[in-house]
Amino acid sequence: MELYILKKQFKGYKKGTSFYLVAESEFIGVKEYVLRTKDLTSSISINESEFQSFFTLITRGRRDFSV
Secondary structure, three states: OEEEEEOOOEOOEOOOOEEEEEEEEEEOOEEEEEEEEOOOOOEEEEEHHHHHHHEEEEEEOOOOOOO
16 A cells, blocks of 8 residues: 655645555546545545645555465
8 A cells, every 4th residue: 555645734634644545536537536644543535736746655565465
């Protein structure tokens, strides 16, 4: 799972808050992202421009689904 950090204060969250990227979707060229705080207490839904302006990738987790 990808971990992002907030570059600057946004929607009541302080700079440096960590978020997991839970889902991303695109409908008619509009991308939307759902992020959840690292402590899993709250989530936000944002558009692509907000995502690019306010968030920085910290860690890209492994996706190992082998049995």
